[in-house]
Amino acid sequence: MRSTPELDARAGLDKLATYPFAVLTWVDDAGYPLSVAIEPTFESDRPAASFTAPAGLPVPTDREISLSGSHIRPQPGYGYDERRHVTVWGRASVVGERVTMTGGRAWGWDEAEVPFFEYSERSTGQSRKYFDALSRERGTPVKPRLSLGFLALRTTRLPFLTATIVPVVLGIAIAASHGSFDLATALLTVVGASLAQLAINVSNDVFDTAQGADDVNVTPTQFSGGSRVIQYGLVTFRQMATLGMALYLAAAVVGLALLAMRGSIELLVIGVVGFVVGLGYTAPPLKFVYRGLGEIAVAIGFGPLMLLGAYVVQTQGALRWEPFVASMPVALLVALILYVNEIPDRRADARAGKRTLPVRFSPATVVTGYRVAAATAYVVVALGVIAGILPMPTLLILLSIPLALRVSRGLLPNYDNPYGLMAVMGVNIKLHVVAGVTLIMAYAIVMLAAVLTPGVDLFLG
Amino acid sequence: MATVPESVARLLEVALVGDLTVVDATGRPITYPLIPLWDGEKVYLTSSTLFSRKLEHIKGDPRVSLSITDPVATGGRLDRATIQGDARIIDADPHGGWERLLPIWEKKEPSIVLFLKARVALPLFFERALIELTPRRVLYWPDGSAASVPTVTVAGEEAA
Numbered sequence: 001m002r003s004t005p006e007l008d009a010r011a012g013l014d015k016l017a018t019y020p021f022a023v024l025t026w027v028d029d030a031g032y033p034l035s036v037a038i039e040p041t042f043e044s045d046r047p048a049a050s051f052t053a054p055a056g057l058p059v060p061t062d063r064e065i066s067l068s069g070s071h072i073r074p075q076p077g078y079g080y081d082e083r084r085h086v087t088v089w090g091r092a093s094v095v096g097e098r099v100t101m102t103g104g105r106a107w108g109w110d111e112a113e114v115p116f117f118e119y120s121e122r123s124t125g126q127s128r129k130y131f132d133a134l135s136r137e138r139g140t141p142v143k144p145r146l147s148l149g150f151l152a153l154r155t156t157r158l159p160f161l162t163a164t165i166v167p168v169v170l171g172i173a174i175a176a177s178h179g180s181f182d183l184a185t186a187l188l189t190v191v192g193a194s195l196a197q198l199a200i201n202v203s204n205d206v207f208d209t210a211q212g213a214d215d216v217n218v219t220p221t222q223f224s225g226g227s228r229v230i231q232y233g234l235v236t237f238r239q240m241a242t243l244g245m246a247l248y249l250a251a252a253v254v255g256l257a258l259l260a261m262r263g264s265i266e267l268l269v270i271g272v273v274g275f276v277v278g279l280g281y282t283a284p285p286l287k288f289v290y291r292g293l294g295e296i297a298v299a300i301g302f303g304p305l306m307l308l309g310a311y312v313v314q315t316q317g318a319l320r321w322e323p324f325v326a327s328m329p330v331a332l333l334v335a336l337i338l339y340v341n342e343i344p345d346r347r348a349d350a351r352a353g354k355r356t357l358p359v360r361f362s363p364a365t366v367v368t369g370y371r372v373a374a375a376t377a378y379v380v381v382a383l384g385v386i387a388g389i390l391p392m393p394t395l396l397i398l399l400s401i402p403l404a405l406r407v408s409r410g411l412l413p414n415y416d417n418p419y420g421l422m423a424v425m426g427v428n429i430k431l432h433v434v435a436g437v438t439l440i441m442a443y444a445i446v447m448l449a450a451v452l453t454p455g456v457d458l459f460l461g
Numbered sequence: 462m463a464t465v466p467e468s469v470a471r472l473l474e475v476a477l478v479g480d481l482t483v484v485d486a487t488g489r490p491i492t493y494p495l496i497p498l499w500d501g502e503k504v505y506l507t508s509s510t511l512f513s514r515k516l517e518h519i520k521g522d523p524r525v526s527l528s529i530t531d532p533v534a535t536g537g538r539l540d541r542a543t544i545q546g547d548a549r550i551i552d553a554d555p556h557g558g559w560e561r562l563l564p565i566w567e568k569k570e571p572s573i574v575l576f577l578k579a580r581v582a583l584p585l586f587f588e589r590a591l592i593e594l595t596p597r598r599v600l601y602w603p604d605g606s607a608a609s610v611p612t613v614t615v616a617g618e619e620a621a
Contacts, residue, residue, distance in 0.1 A: 033482035035528035056610035079570035123511040150581040
């Protein structure tokens, strides 16, 4: 994959004509490039540019010459922006003082057309090639590096742990409001669930790489497109697979410890289903995300399964409707994180055979889908309160509606701009966290009220 | 001893961008806009391994030139210069070897230090090589016009 576009001579000269001057270059008789700034004129009927011969520097006609234009806008105190450049190669003919270059081919880059991050992603192969050459030169592997902390952060996609923390802590809070709380198993649940999510994150990258989805994605963002540590050569495929297995193993050990400590068959069922859903997200033969079931798998995994799992650890298997209903908004909002993150990935996903919802539906339908799902999250809570299943303080979740509106309004204008969409994706993640925190706060209020005002019922009906 | 005339040294100090031209395996010149970093004796440029074709070309043929031509990038200066010289790639430590030039780079692009702190976001961009350019011949146009014959200085000699 070439990182910058090859242009034909006409297109290159048209771009060059937008620059106030050009740099004429050729290789002199001593073998050194020689450049001089000139002001060319461009012919409209053929791909050619002409200019006055530079004084004292004969332009050769027996070899290729080039005309280049480059532009930046200085930003004092910061650096610069508006980077673009173009080079056109051709042969010169000289008549008197006038030189004419007939263009042959051209290349260039304009960050307004190909954003820098995409340009960099398209150049990943060149970096790999360079490191391979360095390794051959030195007879020892030379690889790009990151500090261990940064590498761990990037490899496991650690910041996404909020997807686990929110439902697990909410499940523990609901159980506590029902009079069931054990600190040791609560902490162990958070650790085990976090290990499970990190295992899923890592194994997803392994399977996406194996199936080519991450390799063909040239517009990843900090929220989408995987960790890319394999693509960047920071971690080998084998190391990543080993890490995924180790994390699954660690999560399983914690899960078994919890089973031994709490003896709940419900926890065993939830753990097994969670493992199948998590691994099957990208792994064959299930490959939920490739079949258009990724959003549902994420909703189930990071909604009811996490929340009910945390709940039954505390209650030693006892289940109620309340934690299930409370998990619905969390499930919907976490699925919407994936849903929005899939928008910039949709072209690469389609090439890799991933049938995600943004791959299958039009932008207008995808945005409508977002609005319906987000609204449903709030309606479920309201109905839960009216039905007397959820306590009234859970209506605090309505405070997060402005965030949902910001996401909803930001989707269409940025639909085809992955880097503009990054801010929207950030708000969408914040929406899940804020909504989750308001629900956790609601149960803190319930517990506080039970202590301070024992007679007051915070449930309708 | 200065390896370029004083006026060219001043251009190098202020220029936000210069055009580095290398020669590919077919003998064709290829031009890349880069930030020139002048340490008082040699010119340095840096390249990410992402955009390392230029490094491969230099390893094949070290003869390069660097042109400072854009008044926008030199704070409105009209004089122009082209430095021909021999380039050496310094890539013993792509991860951090280039950082010794960071103080000079930061003067021209202050935000680079902030970007470096967040190198986790774009790790390959900060895997870099240095291009060390030893000037051999300098062409200088005091008025910036190609209609004038440039002043030519050969390293170790007075201006011609």
